[in-house]
Amino acid sequence: MPATDQERLAREVALARGGDRGALSRALTLIENGALVSTAMSAEWQGAAGHGHRIGLTGAPGAGKSTLASALIGEFLHRDRSIAVLAVDPSSPLTGGAVLGDRVRMSAHADDPRVFIRSMASRGNPGGIAAATGVCALLLAGCHYDIVLIETVGTGQSEVAIVRAADTIIVVVPPGAGDEVQALKAGVLEIAHVLVVSKSDLPAAARTASELSSSLALRAGRRGDVPVVQVSGLTDQGIKALVDALENQRKANADSSLHL
Amino acid sequence: MNRSVEAPVLDAAAARQWQREYDAQIGEDRVTANRSGIPVKALYSPADWDGTRYLDDLGYPGQPPFTRGIYPTMHRGRTWTQRQLVGLGTPTDYNLRLKELLGQGITAVSLIPCNSVFRGYDMDETHAELLGTCGTVINHAGHMDEALAGVDLARVSCAMNDPSPFTLLAFLLVTARRRGVDWREVTGTSNQSDYLSHFVANHMFYRLANAGARRVLVDQIAFAIEHVPKWNPMSVVGQHTQQAGATPAEAAAFTLATAIQNGEDCIARGLDPDRFLPRFTFFFDISVSFFEEIAKFRAMRRLWGRITRERLGARTPSSWRFKFHGQTSGADLTRQQPLNNVARVTVQAMAGIFGGLQSLHTDAYDEAVSCPTEAGARIAIATQNILKEEAHLTDVIDPLGGSYYVEAMTDAMEAEIARVMAKIDAAGGMYAAAESGLVQRMIGESALRFQRQVDAGEQTIVGVNRYMVADDTVSPGQPKPDPEAMKRHLASFRHWKDARDGAGVKRALDALARAAESPHDNVMAEIVNAAEAQVTHGEICACLRNVYGFGKPLVAV
Amino acid sequence: MTIVPKVLVTKIGLDGHDRGSRIVTAALRDAGMEVIYTPPWQEIASVVKLVLEEDVDVIGISSLATDHLIVPKLIEALAAAGLAHKPVIVGGIVPDSDARALEAAGVARVFHPGSAMQDIVNYIRAAAERSRAAAYPV
Numbered sequence: 001m002p003a004t005d006q007e008r009l010a011r012e013v014a015l016a017r018g019g020d021r022g023a024l025s026r027a028l029t030l031i032e033n034g035a036l037v038s039t040a041m042s043a044e045w046q047g048a049a050g051h052g053h054r055i056g057l058t059g060a061p062g063a064g065k066s067t068l069a070s071a072l073i074g075e076f077l078h079r080d081r082s083i084a085v086l087a088v089d090p091s092s093p094l095t096g097g098a099v100l101g102d103r104v105r106m107s108a109h110a111d112d113p114r115v116f117i118r119s120m121a122s123r124g125n126p127g128g129i130a131a132a133t134g135v136c137a138l139l140l141a142g143c144h145y146d147i148v149l150i151e152t153v154g155t156g157q158s159e160v161a162i163v164r165a166a167d168t169i170i171v172v173v174p175p176g177a178g179d180e181v182q183a184l185k186a187g188v189l190e191i192a193h194v195l196v197v198s199k200s201d202l203p204a205a206a207r208t209a210s211e212l213s214s215s216l217a218l219r220a221g222r223r224g225d226v227p228v229v230q231v232s233g234l235t236d237q238g239i240k241a242l243v244d245a246l247e248n249q250r251k252a253n254a255d256s257s258l259h260l
Numbered sequence: 261m262n263r264s265v266e267a268p269v270l271d272a273a274a275a276r277q278w279q280r281e282y283d284a285q286i287g288e289d290r291v292t293a294n295r296s297g298i299p300v301k302a303l304y305s306p307a308d309w310d311g312t313r314y315l316d317d318l319g320y321p322g323q324p325p326f327t328r329g330i331y332p333t334m335h336r337g338r339t340w341t342q343r344q345l346v347g348l349g350t351p352t353d354y355n356l357r358l359k360e361l362l363g364q365g366i367t368a369v370s371l372i373p374c375n376s377v378f379r380g381y382d383m384d385e386t387h388a389e390l391l392g393t394c395g396t397v398i399n400h401a402g403h404m405d406e407a408l409a410g411v412d413l414a415r416v417s418c419a420m421n422d423p424s425p426f427t428l429l430a431f432l433l434v435t436a437r438r439r440g441v442d443w444r445e446v447t448g449t450s451n452q453s454d455y456l457s458h459f460v461a462n463h464m465f466y467r468l469a470n471a472g473a474r475r476v477l478v479d480q481i482a483f484a485i486e487h488v489p490k491w492n493p494m495s496v497v498g499q500h501t502q503q504a505g506a507t508p509a510e511a512a513a514f515t516l517a518t519a520i521q522n523g524e525d526c527i528a529r530g531l532d533p534d535r536f537l538p539r540f541t542f543f544f545d546i547s548v549s550f551f552e553e554i555a556k557f558r559a560m561r562r563l564w565g566r567i568t569r570e571r572l573g574a575r576t577p578s579s580w581r582f583k584f585h586g587q588t589s590g591a592d593l594t595r596q597q598p599l600n601n602v603a604r605v606t607v608q609a610m611a612g613i614f615g616g617l618q619s620l621h622t623d624a625y626d627e628a629v630s631c632p633t634e635a636g637a638r639i640a641i642a643t644q645n646i647l648k649e650e651a652h653l654t655d656v657i658d659p660l661g662g663s664y665y666v667e668a669m670t671d672a673m674e675a676e677i678a679r680v681m682a683k684i685d686a687a688g689g690m691y692a693a694a695e696s697g698l699v700q701r702m703i704g705e706s707a708l709r710f711q712r713q714v715d716a717g718e719q720t721i722v723g724v725n726r727y728m729v730a731d732d733t734v735s736p737g738q739p740k741p742d743p744e745a746m747k748r749h750l751a752s753f754r755h756w757k758d759a760r761d762g763a764g765v766k767r768a769l770d771a772l773a774r775a776a777e778s779p780h781d782n783v784m785a786e787i788v789n790a791a792e793a794q795v796t797h798g799e800i801c802a803c804l805r806n807v808y809g810f811g812k813p814l815v816a817v
Numbered sequence: 818m819t820i821v822p823k824v825l826v827t828k829i830g831l832d833g834h835d836r837g838s839r840i841v842t843a844a845l846r847d848a849g850m851e852v853i854y855t856p857p858w859q860e861i862a863s864v865v866k867l868v869l870e871e872d873v874d875v876i877g878i879s880s881l882a883t884d885h886l887i888v889p890k891l892i893e894a895l896a897a898a899g900l901a902h903k904p905v906i907v908g909g910i911v912p913d914s915d916a917r918a919l920e921a922a923g924v925a926r927v928f929h930p931g932s933a934m935q936d937i938v939n940y941i942r943a944a945a946e947r948s949r950a951a952a953y954p955v
Contacts, residue, residue: 005953008953021869021870022869022898022899022900025869025870025871025872026872026952026953028872029872029953030953033820033821091851092846092847095846095847095848095849096821096849097845097846097847097848097849097850097851097852098846098851098852099817099842099843099846099852099854100851100852100853100854101815101816101817101853101854103853103855103867103871104815104854104855104856107856110863110866110867111860111862111863111866116870117867117870117871118870118871119851119853119871121821121851123821375830375831375832375882375883376831378831379831379858386831387830387886387887387890389886389887389890390830390831390883390884390886390887393882393883393886394882394883458833462833462834463833463834463835463856463857464831464832464833464834464857464882465833466833503834503836504834504835504836505836594930594931595910595929595930595931596931628910628930704839707836707839707840708840708843711840711934715933715934715935721931723931724931725933812856813833813835813856813857815854815855815856817839817842817843817846817852817854
């Protein structure tokens, strides 16, 4: 008798958590295509020792997310971490199809056996992130990947889905005139745990960074401790500092035992 | 009254009569446009081009505006160079083939190296299955010497299909020196010196990241005009963009914009336009859209004549001449009923001849099925000889000059080319436009548009979407290099490497890397030195990729 | 389980022409499929890793300039990784005798120049559905 999707999923997950990457890949397919994951199952993944750090990376198109993702992966590898990447590209609203081109932008690291890259289409989710992404991220984290990087199509608007999918959210902002920073919807500043100013080899970056710091300082509450980091994909400036900040975030999360 | 017809005006009564009769008899008329999107009418007359500004618009051959030709005698004086591309297997295989073709009437050499060479690799760095299948495996100067055995380098023009960093040119120069041939006598062209066309369209030739390729190109041009004065170091390539799907007008525009970019880069280096522009040549695709291609080439002669004077500041007439090599377009050939391709190539070749090319390659009919067979190559050459000596197409210079249609279309193509060039200018020039992806997007859109026309049956491709036959004939299969000969070639290469002066090789590579990193040295000079010191093609490419970065085309759909 | 076909369009070997692969990718997207599109010159080992991680349903190889000659090596590598059940199709310039040899080596289908786009799209969709149904029986 053919197994139900749940039964198949359970089997593949068991194999995946034992290190079988083919099984992991098939489990992701099942989840992406509608297999329901029970609360018990996902709780088990979350509770696993060595649960991975889920990092969401978002920002407007052209902000420099892919370059940053590639640089982050490089630095994590340098620290001998294993990294899973969920790269989400937009589905066409007209046809439902998608060209998933993010993976190729991380080609420098795609062949490393410590790296697992999975491309997903947003499938019409207005938050720019596929509904199943969060569950997939949990699974990857529960399969002994130290880092799970979720790279999404960002619009600069509030993306609640990412909040649920990631432990730490990085919002990437390109250097630009002051009005671009003002134009960032409030939601973005609300959800960011780390703000990254990309392309910091450009002169405008320093000003953008200070404008962001000012905006954050004006907000009441927890926002004062959100770091603003300047990075450059060209010079590798800021990448080590950023990864240090992320590792601190991870320790803080573990300490507070707060899982979303 | 049908929309697509506007009755020419001259004799109002006669014109009205024609219009009436046309409308009555045509039935359902078609709206026609060429591949560049320019409308094509049913009839052209003095209303479309009145010829009263002959000297301004056409002029005489060899004089501005050059519409009718860049030389006073054109093909009547000296036939186009019959330069068939050749490349297969080992250097010995190439040499045999070359001698056969020289016997059949080709008048110049064109050398296509193996795809592995195009990618910047030596034969021991890639899949053995792919060696020598589409070009000759040449990895050091000795191989070049074998390939060109018996060819008088002081007399025969040699075009090298040779992207940046121009190792084949280096091997050729070392060979010439070893044979006692003065570099000042060596003639030929660095085909595929146009890195931007590789970045945006045919990536196989794309080896170094753009900034490095740009630097090495200018170094090569500076080196050549100083030391190899009869060599054409710059071949600006319109073929790749057109084959990738750009319309003829777009391909022309991208090419002229690239030539401007390269010219400006040379001027910025301090080179004198009147020294390098006479050594700029162009390489074009000739599609089966007959009149459009003729108009394209005539328009480009006019445009380039103005650009060299007005934008690049050239003062001598030899700088203003638009010299080009045309290749019949393989993109128009079909696998279905391949013998039909002979007809296509004939039409394409005629368009190139009437367009006033200086050098012609005709494709073999089986080009869409495999790398060409000997039989196919023979027919391709015979086609040129038939057009020349049986159809006497070379007896009259610019025979279509003065045709109302051809002149009106030349004007229209010129305007369309200028319009696209303005877009490139607005994007900051061709280099910037290519890096931003603008050029690639335009090419992609045109490619998609053409595909849709074919899919919808609006554009017929005989044998493919219309006039199909159930039982297509196909050619016997592609010529493959002799695997035993290739194994021996590989073994002898390994042996040769072991016997080299390793210290000398290392010194040469260090000097090359230093020159590449320094903004003041001429990298081409060091490439030639390295070739002399027995450095291999793959080693030179790896060294420069290490300094400048591995060329990665923009990937986008 | 809903099936959205996931297709790889890639190039192995030395060739760098991408007009055909880009057009096919656009057509597949417009037909509602998800396509992973790569630059040329992919190593065989990279393609195998990609296929494993992305769980694509169909592997499409674009080949001009004789690159099809190493497709059998790709098929072997996929089989060694336990991925032999995923169909490999080749599109491009392939002489008939070589096409027969490819099919004997395990290529599911060879598409030659002039193939109708709709035929390619329909074939890939059907192959993807078969491949998915076999891997995830209902």
